[in-house]
Amino acid sequence: xxxxxxxxxxxxxxxxxxxxxxxxxxxxxxxxxxxxxxxxxxxxxxxxxxxxxxxxxxxxxxxxxxxxxxxxxxxxxxxxxxxxxxxxxxxxxxxxxxxxxxxxxxxxxxxxxxxxxxxxxxxxxxxxxxxxxxxxxxxxxxxxxxxxxxxxxxxxxxxxxxxxxxxxxxxxxxxxxxxxxxxxxxxxxxxxxxxxxxxxxxxxxxxxxxxxxxxxxxxxxxxxxxxxxxxxxxxxxxxxxxxxxxxxxxxxxxxxxxxxxxxxxxxxxxxxxxxxxxxxxxxxxxxxxxxxxxxxxxxxxxxxxxxxxxxxxxxxxxxxxxxxxxxxxxxxxxxxxxxxxxxxxxxxxxxxxxxxxxxxxxxxxxxxxxxxxxxxxxxxxxxxxxxxxxxxxxxxxxxxxxxxxxxxxxxxxxxxxxxxxxxxxxxxxxxxxxxxxxxxxxxxxxxxxxxxxxxxxxxxxxxxxxxxxxxxxxxxxxxxxx
Ligand code: ADP
Numbered sequence: 205x206x207x208x209x210x211x212x213x214x215x216x217x218x219x220x221x222x223x224x225x226x227x228x229x230x231x232x233x234x235x236x237x238x239x240x241x242x243x244x245x246x247x248x249x250x251x252x253x254x255x256x257x258x259x260x261x262x263x264x265x266x267x268x269x270x271x272x273x274x275x276x277x278x279x280x281x282x283x284x285x286x287x288x289x290x291x292x293x294x295x296x297x298x299x300x301x302x303x304x305x306x307x308x309x310x311x312x313x314x315x316x317x318x319x320x321x322x323x324x325x326x327x328x329x330x331x332x333x334x335x336x337x338x339x340x341x342x343x344x345x346x347x348x349x350x351x352x353x354x355x356x357x358x359x360x361x362x363x364x365x366x367x368x369x370x371x372x373x374x375x376x377x378x379x380x381x382x383x384x385x386x387x388x389x390x391x392x393x394x395x396x397x398x399x400x401x402x403x404x405x406x407x408x409x410x411x412x413x414x415x416x417x418x419x420x421x422x423x424x425x426x427x428x429x430x431x432x433x434x435x436x437x438x439x440x441x442x443x444x445x446x447x448x449x450x451x452x453x454x455x456x457x458x459x460x461x462x463x464x465x466x467x468x469x470x471x472x473x474x475x476x477x478x479x480x481x482x483x484x485x486x487x488x489x490x491x492x493x494x495x496x497x498x499x500x501x502x503x504x505x506x507x508x509x510x511x512x513x514x515x516x517x518x519x520x521x522x523x524x525x526x527x528x529x530x531x532x533x534x535x536x537x538x539x540x541x542x543x544x545x546x547x548x549x550x551x552x553x554x555x556x557x558x559x560x561x562x563x564x565x566x567x568x569x570x571x572x573x574x575x576x577x578x579x580x581x582x583x584x585x586x587x588x589x590x591x592x593x594x595x596x597x598x599x600x601x602x603x604x605x606x607x608x609x610x611x612x613x614x615x616x617x618x619x620x621x622x623x624x625x626x627x628x629x630x631x632x633x634x635x636x637x638x639x640x641x642x643x644x645x646x647x648x649x650x651x652x653x654x655x656x657x658x659x660x661x662x663x664x665x666x667x668x669x670x671x672x673x674x675x676x677x678x679x680x681x682x683x684x685x686x
Contacts, residue, residue, distance in 0.1 A: 205677055207234065208338040209243045210327055212320065212347035213303060214289070215460075216252050218245060219566075220303050221507060222454070222590045223374045226423070227344060229457030232286030233670040239677065240288075242338075246298040246323045247278065247291035257281040258291065266329045267360075268322050269388045273297075275326040286459075292326045294319075310538070317386045320347045320409075325391060328354055328361045339684070340677055341369045346380030349413025350390070353400055356416055357393040368680045371413040373422040375587050376435040376442075377511060380409030404437055411438060414445055418680060421673075423588035424609035425451035430585065452673060453612060454588040455666030456597060461573075463598050463660075468570035475660050478599050479653055482574070489575030493559040495532040500646045502531055502603070502639065503576040505569050505591055508539025513582035513605065513630060518546045520582075520635050525557050531643060534576065535560035536568055573598040577652075578642050582635050586610045593664045596623060599656035601645075603638050605630060613664065617645070623659045 213219055215228030231241035247253060258278035265274050273294060280289040292298075297319040305312040313319065328351065331337065343351050352369040355361050384407050387398070403411035414420055422428045428451030431442040442449065460466075463481065464474050470488065473481020483497075490497035506512045514537060521533045533554075535547055547560035561568055573579070579595035581604040588609030592602040596614075602624035604610040616626040625642050627634040645652050 205239050205339045205681060206336070207231075207239060207241045207340045207342055207677060208331070209241060209342050209344065210324070210348040210351060211243065211245055211344040212323075214243050214245045215457075217256075217289070217291070218248050218250050218253070218303050222423075222588065223345060225457065225590055226374065226454055228285070229455070229460070230666055230670060230673065232457065232459075233455070233666040234673065235287045237670060237674060239674055241342075242288040242290060243285075244277075244290040244292065244327055246319070247293040248303060249299050249301050250303075253291065261290070262330045262333065264326065264329050264333070266322070266325045267391055268318065268325065273322055273326075275322070275329075277326070277330045292323055292330075294322050294326060297322055316380075317382050318389060320380070321350065321386070321389045324348055324351050324354060327351070328358075328364060332361055332363050337364070337367060339368070339681055341367060343369060343371045343413060343417070345372070345374050346378055346410040346413065349380065349409045349417075351413070352416035352418075353412045354390065354393070357397045357400065358391045359393065360391040366684070368419075368684055369417040370419045370421060370676070370680070371410075371417040373410070373414075373420065373431070373587070375511075376410065376422075376431055376438055377585075379403075379411065379436065379438070382407045382409075403441070411441055414438070414441055418448065419676060420445055420449040421676065422449070422451050423454045424612045425453070426611045427451060427585075427587045427608040430608055434585070450676070452669050452676075453609065454590060454593070455669045456590065456593045456664050458665045461594050461597050463574055466570055466574070468567045469574050471574075473574075473599075475599075475657050478657055478660060482577075482599055482656070485571065485575035486577070487575075489534075489571055490532065492571075493532070493534060494556060495559075496556070500531045500577040500643060501534060501575065502578040502580055502642075503534040503536070503572045503600075504580050505536045505572055506581070508537050508543040511584055511586070512537075513584050514539070514543055516582045516630065516632065516635060517580075518543070518550060520632055520639070521558055522550065522554075523632060523636060524639060525554050529640075529643065531557075533558045534572060535562075536565060536572055538562055538564055573600055576600045577646060578603050578639070580635075580639065581605065581610060582630065583607055583610060584630060589613070592624070596659040596662055596664065599660040601625070601642060601655060601659065603627075603635075603642050605635070617641070617655070623655075623662065 213224035215224040262277040471484035586608040
């Protein structure tokens with residue numbers, strides 16, 4: 205089988221969040237299991253992309269409304285990512301360091317529609333020229349969700365109309381919603397089918413993809429169910445498309461997220477050497493923030509957006525510190541400017557107990573997973589969540605709100621097979637109680653380290669989930685060839 209992954213992100217080329225981690229790792233596991241999976245993303249001007257040797261495999265020109273644009277498809281010369289990796293070079297649109305917006309100001313790029321429409325058009329233009337077509341187009345999130353529509357309705361791509369498509373929803377909060385006048389950027393299509401582009405009066409890329417694709421998947425079984433009740437306006441559509449939908453849990457890339465080999469850590473450790481290993485990493489982390497390493501460390505890593513519930517943390521951490529809780533609190537993240545201000549104020553107010561690194565820092569993220577005792581995730585919703593999986597792999601106990609993928613991956617310690625602390629309500633009280641239960645366990649070192657060892661041994665690698673994707677591909681393939 206020959207699968208093409210189309211995405212806006214792929215680690216290590218371009219990463220904003222979990223989408224990159226998934227697209228940069230699942231194909232590796234699929235290729236290893238004999239399913240050739242190529243990844244295609246736009247050619248951004250990131251440091252990593254600039255350092256790689258690429259060769260041009262296709263040059264073309266395609267329409268974008270009344271204009272046209274030139275593009276090149278370039279392939280990474282070696283396959284050392286573990287899968288064939290392609291970038292589409294559209295200089296006017298993607299030759300910028302940011303993925304979705306300006307890195308300095310954080311403002312979203314205004315030509316979002318033109319950027320991702322042209323990317324998708326270029327992909328199809330290239331693929332229609334290939335003698336050997338992919339067996340399946342696997343589109344990830346709204347940036348590539350117009351592909352199933354264009355393949356079936358645009359006259360230009362008629363030769364691709366029978367090829368199967370999958371849309372994976374990594375986060376339905378972001379849908380690519382535009383006014384209908386952006387339709388003018390699409391190549392000529394069957395006008396009687398214009399309704400497919402519409403959802404609640406707007407052009408909605410994700411909704412269009414969900415309607416037109418063969419199969420829908422999302423990144424955890426619980427999130428799949430939740431989407432039918434709450435998905436930023438798409439609830440009815442998820443109910444309607446239920447028969448072709450399924451949830452498959454994300455996994456972690458063991459070649460990157462492994463405390464025995466992690467290139468970002470100065471102290472490696474395994475289940476056997478957990479206690480010394482965590483101790484050494486914690487000491488280093490605490491030195492960095494001028495914390496007392498004798499106290500437990502509770503950390504948060506993530507984007508400051510509604511979804512992640514980071515707005516609960518200032519009051520939660522202040523409440524705990526004001527109460528005299530003997531713990532250190534670390535934040536790594538960026539987003540809502542108001543929260544930046546609050547965290548900055550707290551760093552000044554609670555010197556030696558609280559600190560925030562308000563940036564994107566891959567190395568520090570790894571050091572925090574390794575050097576913390578607890579990782580807190582008070583998410584309002586969470587499609588899968590990778591932080592809790594990385595935390596567990598590094599023997600760091602998750603404290604999570606039981607929603608979406610968090611509910612599917614973290615079992616409260618009060619139950620058999622417990623792996624962390626969970627809470628239900630999005631309130632200070634509920635989150636506070638969960639943290640306090642964690643800190644209570646920390647007092648009993650034998651029990652505490654037994655739990656750290658147990659969660660380190662859990663298998664959240666891609667092996668099991670990659671198999672589920674393969675089943676889905678095989679089902680689709682048997683329909684086309686059966
Ligand atoms: P989402 O994709 O919704 O942001 P996930 O939990 O799926 O959330 O994935 C988040 C990924 O982004 C993880 O790899 C996490 O370590 C990383 N990450 C988030 N914020 C930062 C940051 N400020 N610095 C470094 N890594 C970060």
